[in-house]
Amino acid sequence: MGRDLKPAERLKIPRHPMPAQDPVVRRSNFNEVALGYTPEMAMEEAERCLQCKKPQCVEGCPVGIDIPAFIEAVADGEFLKALEIIKQKNTLPAICGRVCPQEDQCEQVCVVAKKHQPVAIGRLERFVADIELAGGEVSMPEPARPSGFKVAIVGSGPAGLACAAELARMGHQVTIFEALHKPGGVLVYGIPEFRLPKDIVQYEIDNLKKMGVEVRCNFVVGKTASVKELMEEWGYDAVFIGTGAGLPYFMGIPGENFIGVYSANEFLTRVNLMKAFAFPEYDTPVALGNRVAVVGSGNVAMDCLRTALRLGSEHVVCLYRRTRAESPARLEELEHAEEEGVDFRWLTSPVEILGNDDGVVTGVRVIKMELGEPDSSGRRRPIPIEGSEYEIEVDTVVMAIGQGPNPLVTQTTEGLELNRWGNIVVDETTMMTSIPGVFAGGDIVTGAATVILAMGAGKTAAVGIDGYLRQTAGQPRATAAATA
Amino acid sequence: MARLISKETIAPAFTRYVVHVPEVARKHRAGQFVMVLLHDHGERIPLTIADSDAEEGTITLIVQEVGKTTMEMALLEPGAEIEVAGPLGTPTHVENWGTCVCVGGGAGIAPLLPIARAMKEAGNHVISILGGRTEELVILRPEMEAASHEMIYTTDDGSFGKKGFVTTALAELIEERGRPDVVIAIGPAIMMKAVSDMTRPLEIPTIVSLNSIMIDGTGMCGGCRITIGAETKFVCVDGPEFDGHAVDFDLLMKRQRMFVRQEEEARRRFEELHRCRAMESAEVK
Ligand SMILES: Cc1cc2nc3c(=O)[nH]c(=O)nc-3n(C[C@H](O)[C@H](O)[C@H](O)COP(=O)(O)OP(=O)(O)OC[C@H]3O[C@@H](n4cnc5c(N)ncnc54)[C@H](O)[C@@H]3O)c2cc1C
Ligand SMILES: Cc1cc2nc3c(=O)[nH]c(=O)nc-3n(C[C@H](O)[C@H](O)[C@H](O)COP(=O)(O)OP(=O)(O)OC[C@H]3O[C@@H](n4cnc5c(N)ncnc54)[C@H](O)[C@@H]3O)c2cc1C
Ligand code: SF4
Ligand code: SF4
Ligand code: FES
Numbered sequence: 001m002g003r004d005l006k007p008a009e010r011l012k013i014p015r016h017p018m019p020a021q022d023p024v025v026r027r028s029n030f031n032e033v034a035l036g037y038t039p040e041m042a043m044e045e046a047e048r049c050l051q052c053k054k055p056q057c058v059e060g061c062p063v064g065i066d067i068p069a070f071i072e073a074v075a076d077g078e079f080l081k082a083l084e085i086i087k088q089k090n091t092l093p094a095i096c097g098r099v100c101p102q103e104d105q106c107e108q109v110c111v112v113a114k115k116h117q118p119v120a121i122g123r124l125e126r127f128v129a130d131i132e133l134a135g136g137e138v139s140m141p142e143p144a145r146p147s148g149f150k151v152a153i154v155g156s157g158p159a160g161l162a163c164a165a166e167l168a169r170m171g172h173q174v175t176i177f178e179a180l181h182k183p184g185g186v187l188v189y190g191i192p193e194f195r196l197p198k199d200i201v202q203y204e205i206d207n208l209k210k211m212g213v214e215v216r217c218n219f220v221v222g223k224t225a226s227v228k229e230l231m232e233e234w235g236y237d238a239v240f241i242g243t244g245a246g247l248p249y250f251m252g253i254p255g256e257n258f259i260g261v262y263s264a265n266e267f268l269t270r271v272n273l274m275k276a277f278a279f280p281e282y283d284t285p286v287a288l289g290n291r292v293a294v295v296g297s298g299n300v301a302m303d304c305l306r307t308a309l310r311l312g313s314e315h316v317v318c319l320y321r322r323t324r325a326e327s328p329a330r331l332e333e334l335e336h337a338e339e340e341g342v343d344f345r346w347l348t349s350p351v352e353i354l355g356n357d358d359g360v361v362t363g364v365r366v367i368k369m370e371l372g373e374p375d376s377s378g379r380r381r382p383i384p385i386e387g388s389e390y391e392i393e394v395d396t397v398v399m400a401i402g403q404g405p406n407p408l409v410t411q412t413t414e415g416l417e418l419n420r421w422g423n424i425v426v427d428e429t430t431m432m433t434s435i436p437g438v439f440a441g442g443d444i445v446t447g448a449a450t451v452i453l454a455m456g457a458g459k460t461a462a463v464g465i466d467g468y469l470r471q472t473a474g475q476p477r478a479t480a481a482a483t484a
Numbered sequence: 485m486a487r488l489i490s491k492e493t494i495a496p497a498f499t500r501y502v503v504h505v506p507e508v509a510r511k512h513r514a515g516q517f518v519m520v521l522l523h524d525h526g527e528r529i530p531l532t533i534a535d536s537d538a539e540e541g542t543i544t545l546i547v548q549e550v551g552k553t554t555m556e557m558a559l560l561e562p563g564a565e566i567e568v569a570g571p572l573g574t575p576t577h578v579e580n581w582g583t584c585v586c587v588g589g590g591a592g593i594a595p596l597l598p599i600a601r602a603m604k605e606a607g608n609h610v611i612s613i614l615g616g617r618t619e620e621l622v623i624l625r626p627e628m629e630a631a632s633h634e635m636i637y638t639t640d641d642g643s644f645g646k647k648g649f650v651t652t653a654l655a656e657l658i659e660e661r662g663r664p665d666v667v668i669a670i671g672p673a674i675m676m677k678a679v680s681d682m683t684r685p686l687e688i689p690t691i692v693s694l695n696s697i698m699i700d701g702t703g704m705c706g707g708c709r710i711t712i713g714a715e716t717k718f719v720c721v722d723g724p725e726f727d728g729h730a731v732d733f734d735l736l737m738k739r740q741r742m743f744v745r746q747e748e749e750a751r752r753r754f755e756e757l758h759r760c761r762a763m764e765s766a767e768v769k
Binding site: 257 | 525526527552571707739
């Protein structure tokens, strides 16, 4: 490894901070906030890894990247080798390096974290992946001989993209069907440019196309064609459903349909997918007041808060019924939001949205909370404090309290087993649903989760699909039809 | 990508488009719509499928030019490629009710046409009441006549058909002929509200088709939500047709005005741009 250092010396190297745009500057632009390591920074950070014999970090990574091996390659300055190691497990490293909640995964269990700050695994992953984006050559795996099987992928989020990439590599003919006019799922319509530049997602999609994957946008499965029709009329031998958790939840409090109340999905879709931040250059508008309240404190909420700041709102308030410690957002995003000047009101929950006679939002009435006994999720349950209600003057409210499964596909697919929340039930090893030949993965199975879990599920499903096609399905439909 | 096959002006600021999009044409049923996006910088807008031809692989859209996107659409030439997703929304519930009165106002006549057709095919006796400000704004008359057994026209000034609103004609009809079995009303929210208010005390089932602002049209954003009775519904997936007696029209009308300022700005800019272009080309000539 790089220099010959003793573990104690390695531990003395401080974790390299991520270069970032200045908070004052960045809160009025949509450019990426985190700027990425330089090669020197990356190599120095890589020296901090102890190259554990039994690396805990690998256990913490949902897709089991050989983290010490890739970090060693970084320390040696062999960046492309590092990338190849990562790519064995992770199809979308430039994306995961940016958006993984590392502090709950690989970095949480890194041994260095016991006494010091963990090795910056995510930042190193991103650094390595960015080299490819900047034009570094990577050897693309040779696709296998064409199998003759056709697979339909429904949804182009990380689950669908990863599944498509694996299947294409295995030699199957893959078509991705996407309801929106642009592929990428949440990576494109949800996560903002300042956190995940859209060029990166486009790059990955272009790569898929180079591998022969067909991408059909504006195709709403369940409406344009059902899953059954894709198999029986369109000739697909197997289908993967990766439609995500796209159904916005509302709280059910009075005033939620007033003008000025958005779901996080609507707000972010207007701004990210439709580029409302550049209205009137782009035709889709977004109407936002000077005082904005966002309800919730996950990644989605952080994205809404920080987007509102960037659109010019002066006072942006976060309302969350638990405390900062329970906030499900990535730590980095939470810190960035704090630096950018978001007014966090912890232990605060809205009870009513106030509006005027024109139905336009004028404020939100909130109640203070305290934490009680832990609930079934293990988190302490917030309990309203009687008599603590007060009003906050705002002109826009964004509901970022979670999403459920969109029923368009599930309701139009007869025989598909769902759980009581409407998520698809699958066999965990193959990801096959209750319908033979129909597989599913990502948020539509787990409920709203993470990019890396969705990606991992897509990969697992690809292996399941491949096994199914080669054993159970026998001949490709096309050939079967020709010989019949 | 879908391809524009033909376009034709059918009334002032009303254009009929035929678009080649075979998957949509094949699956279309009355009451459904598509989301249309003209270009990379455009806005996704919902438009009802007024007609479809599964064999030709085409759908017909009838669009009133009311703002930037619909005006820009009117400038497209046949051969243009646009993005079209669909067919979206829940198809009309069609059954033989008996007597079915179809009430259409303005651009609402376009979505009414396939429904009237389906109702007639299902065996209903279809009476259509169509209204507009002036005669030429009462669109699709031959098509609606073919889809109906009886026709009643109204114009605001009485220059064509009866004088007054469609509601006046509906009230007269009910008075003379008794209670129809179902009323389908499509048009401006204010008109659908007036019709629903009239039929509610008479307990005549009334179906309306709501035109809330949409983005995705697939149930993902909740921007199209409205209040039906005590419930919140998404127009794009739960509708666009609802029981008129349960709709909170006042809220719908307020929500439709959510972006008026921006819409006006976009239209002004668009018109200025095109006026400049027109002047420039005039100078060149
Ligand atoms: C604003 C926001 C921020 C987030 N931030 C993070 C983060 O920082 N880190 C992290 O790890 N995770 C984050 N997440 C969660 C993460 O993005 C999701 O867990 C992940 O994208 C799920 O992937 P998926 O492939 O299952 O579904 P999605 O990404 O939701 O993609 C599903 C796709 O299917 C399409 N689709 C749906 N229905 C149909 C249909 N009927 N026909 C055709 N296509 C259809 C949709 O249009 C969409 O493109 C965030 C989520 C949001 C919303
Ligand atoms: C289910 C449905 C079916 C429709 N079918 C037809 C049809 O067949 N023919 C037709 O002429 N019109 C139809 N409309 C209305 C049409 O979508 C709007 O006229 C169009 O979006 C206006 O866009 P614009 O940019 O030209 O005008 P804008 O200046 O943007 O808006 C003018 C008015 O249109 C409404 N509107 C604006 N943006 C949207 C949007 N994204 N979605 C819905 N409404 C919007 C607003 O209430 C606004 O007051 C339908 C609407 C819905 C919801
Ligand atoms: S994919 Fe995510 S969890 Fe795995 S190593 Fe990379 S950043 Fe860590
Ligand atoms: S646990 Fe930490 S120190 Fe050990 S190999 Fe993984 S990254 Fe390196
Ligand atoms: S238009 Fe987005 S949910 Fe209906």
